Amino acid sequence: MPKPSPKSSGSLLSLDRQLCFAVYSTAHAFARRYKPLLDALGLTYPQYVVMLVLWEEDGLTVGDIGARLLLDSATLTPLLKRLEAAGLLTxxxxxxxxxxxRIRLTDAGRELRAKAESVPRAIGCATGLDLAEMERLQGELLKLRDALG
Amino acid sequence: MPKPSPKSSGSLLSLDRQLCFAVYSTAHAFARRYKPLLDALGLTYPQYVVMLVLWEEDGLTVGDIGARLLLDSATLTPLLKRLEAAGLLTxxxxxxxxxxxRIRLTDAGRELRAKAESVPRAIGCATGLDLAEMERLQGELLKLRDALG
DNA sequence: CACTATTAAATCGCGCACGATCAAATCGTG
DNA sequence: CACGATTTGATCGTGCGCGATTTAATAGTG
Structure with a gap:
C-alpha cells in the first residue's frame, strides 16, 4: 500500500495546499491593513503604489509606471485621472x-510624501516580522513572481 | 556620520522595500498563470477557489464559503449566481x-473536478519550487496573513 | 516620399472586492 | 407573546485589473 503523505490529507486540489490561495488571501489581508492608513492620505492601495513610484522618480510616462508595477494603461489611465482630479499630479x-x-507630481503630490512616511513602519509592526525576515520573504516572493511571469 | 544601510539605498518608502508590493504583484502573476488553464474550465480564479471549497465540502451556506475564503456576500452572491447560470451549482x-x-454542486459541477485535477501540478511546475519549498513558503504566508488579520 | 508596421495611450466590457445599507428571518428577554 | 437586537444574504456604488479594440503618432521600408 502507498505510504500516506505526512501532511494535509486531501488531494492536490485541496484549498489548504494551494500556494496561490495563500498569496491571494495575504494580498487581501495587506489591503485591509493598509486601508485605514491610506484613507488618512486619501489614497487607495494601487494609488499609493503609483505615488511610491513617482516619489522615487518624477516625470515618468504611463508606460514607465506600468513597467515598474506590471500594470497596463487600461488600469493606469483611469487611476491617474483620479489622482489628477485629486490634485496630486498632472x-x-x-x-x-x-x-x-508624462506624469508629474504637483506640490500637493510631493507634500503628501511626508504624511506617507509613517505608513511602512506601521505596517511592518503589524506583520510581526523583523526587517531581515521581511526582506528574505520579499526576496522569495519576487523570485517566485519572476518564475511565474 | 550614520552608517549606510547595506542593502537598498532608498528610504522605507521605496517600492523595492515593500513586502506588500511583492505579495500584491505575485498574486497578479499567479492570476495570469492560472488564466489559460482556468479558461479551459470556464472559470475565473475566484470562481475556481469557490469550486475548490465545494469539492471539499458540498452544501455549505454563503457565509460558510465566505468564512473559508475571507470574502463577504457582496462578492460571493454575484459570483455564485454566475456559477449557477453556468450550471455548476444550485x-x-x-x-x-x-x-x-445553501450552495450545492450539480452533476456538472462535480464532473468539472476531474478536469481541474491537472491544474495544481501545472502551476506547481511553473513556480520552479519543489513541494517542500512551496509548503514552507505557504506556511509563512498564512502566518503573515493571520498576523495581519 | 508614400505606405505599412509598430508603439503609446485611451476606451469598453466584465468580473472581482469591499464599504455601506437594506430586508427578512430568527433569537432573546421581559 | 411582543418587540428590539442580531444574523444572513442581497443590493448599490466605487475602484481596480485585464482582454480586446481603437486612435493617434512615430518609425521603418521600398
Missing part, C-alpha cells in the same frame, strides 16, 4: 513624442 | 433557517 503629452503622456 | 434557501442559502 498628465500631459510629451512634446518630444506625442504618443507618450 | 442556490436555495435552507428550510431550517430561511436566512441561509
Amino acid at each position: 498628465r500631459e503629452r510629451d512634446p518630444e513624442d506625442e504618443r507618450r503622456v | 442556490r436555495e434557501r435552507d428550510p431550517e433557517d430561511e436566512r441561509r442559502v
Whole structure:
C-alpha cells in the first residue's frame, strides 16, 4: 500500500495546499491593513503604489509606471485621472513624442510624501516580522513572481 | 556620520522595500498563470477557489464559503449566481433557517473536478519550487496573513 | 516620399472586492 | 407573546485589473 503523505490529507486540489490561495488571501489581508492608513492620505492601495513610484522618480510616462508595477494603461489611465482630479499630479503629452503622456507630481503630490512616511513602519509592526525576515520573504516572493511571469 | 544601510539605498518608502508590493504583484502573476488553464474550465480564479471549497465540502451556506475564503456576500452572491447560470451549482434557501442559502454542486459541477485535477501540478511546475519549498513558503504566508488579520 | 508596421495611450466590457445599507428571518428577554 | 437586537444574504456604488479594440503618432521600408 502507498505510504500516506505526512501532511494535509486531501488531494492536490485541496484549498489548504494551494500556494496561490495563500498569496491571494495575504494580498487581501495587506489591503485591509493598509486601508485605514491610506484613507488618512486619501489614497487607495494601487494609488499609493503609483505615488511610491513617482516619489522615487518624477516625470515618468504611463508606460514607465506600468513597467515598474506590471500594470497596463487600461488600469493606469483611469487611476491617474483620479489622482489628477485629486490634485496630486498632472498628465500631459510629451512634446518630444506625442504618443507618450508624462506624469508629474504637483506640490500637493510631493507634500503628501511626508504624511506617507509613517505608513511602512506601521505596517511592518503589524506583520510581526523583523526587517531581515521581511526582506528574505520579499526576496522569495519576487523570485517566485519572476518564475511565474 | 550614520552608517549606510547595506542593502537598498532608498528610504522605507521605496517600492523595492515593500513586502506588500511583492505579495500584491505575485498574486497578479499567479492570476495570469492560472488564466489559460482556468479558461479551459470556464472559470475565473475566484470562481475556481469557490469550486475548490465545494469539492471539499458540498452544501455549505454563503457565509460558510465566505468564512473559508475571507470574502463577504457582496462578492460571493454575484459570483455564485454566475456559477449557477453556468450550471455548476444550485442556490436555495435552507428550510431550517430561511436566512441561509445553501450552495450545492450539480452533476456538472462535480464532473468539472476531474478536469481541474491537472491544474495544481501545472502551476506547481511553473513556480520552479519543489513541494517542500512551496509548503514552507505557504506556511509563512498564512502566518503573515493571520498576523495581519 | 508614400505606405505599412509598430508603439503609446485611451476606451469598453466584465468580473472581482469591499464599504455601506437594506430586508427578512430568527433569537432573546421581559 | 411582543418587540428590539442580531444574523444572513442581497443590493448599490466605487475602484481596480485585464482582454480586446481603437486612435493617434512615430518609425521603418521600398
